[in-house]
Amino acid sequence: MRQNLLRANSDLLRYPIREVVEIGKQLEKLGHFSMIWENIGDPITAGESVPDWIKGIVNDTAASSAAFAYTDSRGDIKARKYVLEHFSNEKVCTIDDILFFNGLGEAINKILNHLPKETRVLVPSPTYPSHATAEAMHAGCNFISYQLDPENNWEPNLEEIENKVRYNEQIVAILVINPNNPTGSVYRKETLEKIVAIAKKYDCFLIFDEIYHHMTFEGVENTLLHEIIGDVPGISMKGISKDIPWPGSRCGWIEIYNSENDQNFRDYIKMLLLAKMLEVCSTTLPQKILPTIYSHPKFEALLSQRIKKYEQRAEEAYTFFSKIPQVRINKPRGVFYLVVELLDLPYSQLDAKTKSIRILLNKLEKQTMQEDFQFSYELMGSEGICVVPLSGFGSHLNGFRMTLLQNDDAVFSETLEKIGRSITNYYGEQA
Numbered sequence: 183m184r185q186n187l188l189r190a191n192s193d194l195l196r197y198p199i200r201e202v203v204e205i206g207k208q209l210e211k212l213g214h215f216s217m218i219w220e221n222i223g224d225p226i227t228a229g230e231s232v233p234d235w236i237k238g239i240v241n242d243t244a245a246s247s248a249a250f251a252y253t254d255s256r257g258d259i260k261a262r263k264y265v266l267e268h269f270s271n272e273k274v275c276t277i278d279d280i281l282f283f284n285g286l287g288e289a290i291n292k293i294l295n296h297l298p299k300e301t302r303v304l305v306p307s308p309t310y311p312s313h314a315t316a317e318a319m320h321a322g323c324n325f326i327s328y329q330l331d332p333e334n335n336w337e338p339n340l341e342e343i344e345n346k347v348r349y350n351e352q353i354v355a356i357l358v359i360n361p362n363n364p365t366g367s368v369y370r371k372e373t374l375e376k377i378v379a380i381a382k383k384y385d386c387f388l389i390f391d392e393i394y395h396h397m398t399f400e401g402v403e404n405t406l407l408h409e410i411i412g413d414v415p416g417i418s419m420k421g422i423s424k425d426i427p428w429p430g431s432r433c434g435w436i437e438i439y440n441s442e443n444d445q446n447f448r449d450y451i452k453m454l455l456l457a458k459m460l461e462v463c464s465t466t467l468p469q470k471i472l473p474t475i476y477s478h479p480k481f482e483a484l485l486s487q488r489i490k491k492y493e494q495r496a497e498e499a500y501t502f503f504s505k506i507p508q509v510r511i512n513k514p515r516g517v518f519y520l521v522v523e524l525l526d527l528p529y530s531q532l533d534a535k536t537k538s539i540r541i542l543l544n545k546l547e548k549q550t551m552q553e554d555f556q557f558s559y560e561l562m563g564s565e566g567i568c569v570v571p572l573s574g575f576g577s578h579l580n581g582f583r584m585t586l587l588q589n590d591d592a593v594f595s596e597t598l599e600k601i602g603r604s605i606t607n608y609y610g611e612q613a
């Protein structure tokens with residue numbers, strides 16, 4: 183090749199939620215077993231069935247000619263109207279402030295990539311890896327973060343946010359994921375209000391990833407950005423991947439708030455729209471379907487039945503892991519994930535299912551890796567369970583994230599048993 187095809191810092195491009203799968207697939211083959219995939223937040227892959235009424239709407243809409251056409255670059259007008267009236271707030275947002283994307287993944291990348299290289303977005307740690315990776319790739323160095331505190335229900339460290347924003351003029355935006363992936367926390371209103379106040383004080387804009395806004399457990403109140411943003415410029419991110427659930431639709435949107443309050447922010451938003459125009463529009467079919475599914479009389483019941491199941495799973499997992507002395511755990515208040523912190527985690531090994539697995543694991547473990555990556559590989563090779571190491575979410579803490587999605591009660595309990603046994607064996611003598 184005439185030139186190097188790799189960008190400088192290309193090693194920053196990471197997505198551990200799927201990277202562990204590559205290793206998992208190899209281990210499956212070597213051990214002749216089927217892995218339990220606890221790595222990805224996809225309800226359908228985890229066994230949830232799609233109700234016939236949803237399939238019927240998709241079939242009927244797909245059969246209409248309109249589903250074959252482009253939409254407006256911002257998105258289908260009826261979908262945007264529905265979003266504005268049901269999920270957003272006409273006090274801070276208009277129909278033209280809603281932009282549809284091919285999944286939030288695309289929106290995340292566009293939002294970060296269209297900022298100047300020298301600006302930074304402060305992201306949480308742990309975080310959903312797409313945000314951290316997009317931040318790092320855009321800046322060409324490691325992402326910049328604030329800690330979520332496991333000793334305080336994974337709430338954001340407000341003092342750290344304020345200090346980082348105050349002393350680093352490059353920071354132009356603060357990212358909040360609420361309800362949170364990976365921790366399952368749902369932040370207190372006062373916490374969020376304080377973050378809005380910091381953004382206002384230091385002239386930053388806010389990015390709230392609210393893709394799990396429907397997913398809170400019984401009695402837990404969720405505060406949305408549009409309820410507290412006041413006159414600060416901001417972006418809320420939402421989508422249909424988790425709550426319909428239809429992750430394969432690749433359909434998400436952003437709601438832009440208060441863009442008229444800051445000329446510079448408005449010009450930046452114009453860039454996002456132009457970038458979308460360059461691609462013409464996002465996929466039409468899921469946008470056409472969106473209002474019909476959300477307003478269907480059976481939608482609410484479907485959602486609450488799913489959330490109830492996740493809450494039961496959270497309860498069972500919390501009770502189970504609380505008995506293991508080497509772990510720290512916070513009970514999720516929403517979403518369908520659980521983070522299990524592994525305290526003072528050593529490098530160790532488990533009893534691999536086959537000799538070929540042992541050989542591969544030994545080879546992998548010769549490379550430098552964080553302790554919790556080694557634990558995850560060993561868990562796959564011994565018990566056939568794939569979880570995502572907590573350090574893969576941009577955390578300095580060791581642990582893992584599993585999902586609460588498993589549809590089969592017995593398989594879920596058995597998965598907990600196997601993970602629990604592995605933790606005890608992994609710590610071995612130190613236990």
Ligand SMILES: Cc1ncc(COP(=O)(O)O)c(C=O)c1O
Binds near residue numbers: 363393421433434
């Ligand atoms: C917090 C968060 N944001 C964004 C996404 C991406 O969603 P989408 O399927 O719309 O790309 C996910 C997916 O897991 C997520 O957990």
